[in-house]
Amino acid sequence: MITSTGNKRVKELAQLVKKAKERRNQGVFVVEGKKMYDEAPKDRVREVYVSESFLTEPENQKLVDASDYEVLADHVFSSVSDTVTPQGILSVIEMPHYEKEQFFSKENGMYLVLESIQDPGNLGTMFRTAEGAGISGIIMNKETVDVFNPKTIRSTMGSIYRVPFLITENLAQMLIDMKKKNIKSYAAHLKGEKAYDAFDYKKSCAFLIGNEGNGLSEALAELADTYIRIPMEGQVESLNAAMASGILMYEAQRQRRRND
Amino acid sequence: MITSTGNKRVKELAQLVKKAKERRNQGVFVVEGKKMYDEAPKDRVREVYVSESFLTEPENQKLVDASDYEVLADHVFSSVSDTVTPQGILSVIEMPHYEKEQFFSKENGMYLVLESIQDPGNLGTMFRTAEGAGISGIIMNKETVDVFNPKTIRSTMGSIYRVPFLITENLAQMLIDMKKKNIKSYAAHLKGEKAYDAFDYKKSCAFLIGNEGNGLSEALAELADTYIRIPMEGQVESLNAAMASGILMYEAQRQRRRND
DSSP states (O other): OBOOTTOHHHHHHHHHHHOHHHHHHHTEEEEESHHHHHHSOGGGEEEEEEETGGGGSHHHHHHHTTSOOEEEOHHHHHHHOSSSSOOSEEEEEEOOOOOHHHHTOSTTOEEEEESSOOOHHHHHHHHHHHHHHTOSEEEEETTSOOTTSHHHHHHHTTGGGTSOEEEESOHHHHHHHHHHTTOEEEEEOTTOOSBGGGSOOSSSEEEEEOBTTTBSOHHHHTTOSEEEBOOOOTTOOOOOHHHHHHHHHHHHHHHHHHOO | OBOOTTOHHHHHHHHHHHOHHHHHHHTEEEEESHHHHHHSOGGGEEEEEEETGGGGSHHHHHHHTTSOOEEEOHHHHHHHOSSSSOOSEEEEEEOOOOOHHHHTOSTTOEEEEESSOOOHHHHHHHHHHHHHHTOSEEEEETTSOOTTSHHHHHHHTTGGGTSOEEEESOHHHHHHHHHHTTOEEEEEOTTOOSBGGGSOOSSSEEEEEOBTTTBSOHHHHTTOSEEEBOOOOTTOOOOOHHHHHHHHHHHHHHHHHHTO
């Protein structure tokens, strides 16, 4: 058992929790909690850390029996954890890598294109909702908040393991490439004249969602095939970015389910 | 100008920002930022506080010219503010009160019924989305997180001023009363067999949304007229509570707009 926060492995683990750069350098990220441990692809689990008191529950002991794990004294575990009330299990997971060709290979795929989303909770909620709606993949620019941020990971509720994603330095070029693959792109935009539900999303489609404060950049919006509008009553000027993406993806799901 | 954090008014203001009980006792709440000041119903603004540097912008000076305001030294303002980068304007607003009779008087109203929502950001997002979808009102039980919590207020983006709401000690009784008014209630529930979009929401309706972790209590779910299901692909077990409410309310809006 590791009993000191000065321990080398503990220090390295804390760096991985806190710093996107460390995560990128090592190609790993850290997840917290039983559900995130349980749902992790087993071949991508590099390390498992549990707190001393975690192991006192027989059910917990059973959960980690098949893994090599390291025990941390409770105060050491708390010092590393990103949550207020830690569940007592932390796992270091290898980052996934998705190939562009396979990413876009799905017939009648549905994609989410994110430009500079800043809120980790929003990004995580988008992953969770996207999986539920049946997304084929999420494309983000480099300016989007780190998908491996502990808060993002937590908000995905495990979808981070299952929703394919690409991070690109050139989102505009990606949109041009997608156009060549006959993926129609729809941008929620003030210039949109027709409501979002006036369009057919049963063929390959992509929804473009911009930054929480500023919306889509002009450069990116100009590349969209169609501007759409989410009708808003009252004095609402915009919806939360995750909410807007969810309403669009679920409209696509609705059409695909009902085929109407 | 107030230059000390020990000032009596500053101390009282800080209590209002931090404590739900103080807010309830005084019947007021605190909003931050220019937009929240600007959109506040003028007859409900009790006090306005600005930071010293806020007033150095002529545009800001003009904004508050019509109000009686108190200037706080920047460090005093920061000590009270709930945000990391304060905009420099705080307003104390009288709580609104909605009469039950008027609340339910709208023909073909649409309502959101919330049981024990715990996340302030979720609750605020629900208000914002609800206004956009054209809600008639939101009903919450007392166990729902304080709607006047600064984080909730911020997430509403001003909808707190415009969406009527009721807070009740007896949500079950409220549902029974609503039933008598011919408001059909729909609960997103695992027992739901049909997808949410298989129902007609053009007449008076209410969507029941439960606590983030536990969903709706059995007692409340049993009072619902209909169980509905939000179809989820992949391994998603549930959607974020705010997201679920948004998808349902926007489906109702879609039907009402298109009349299909």
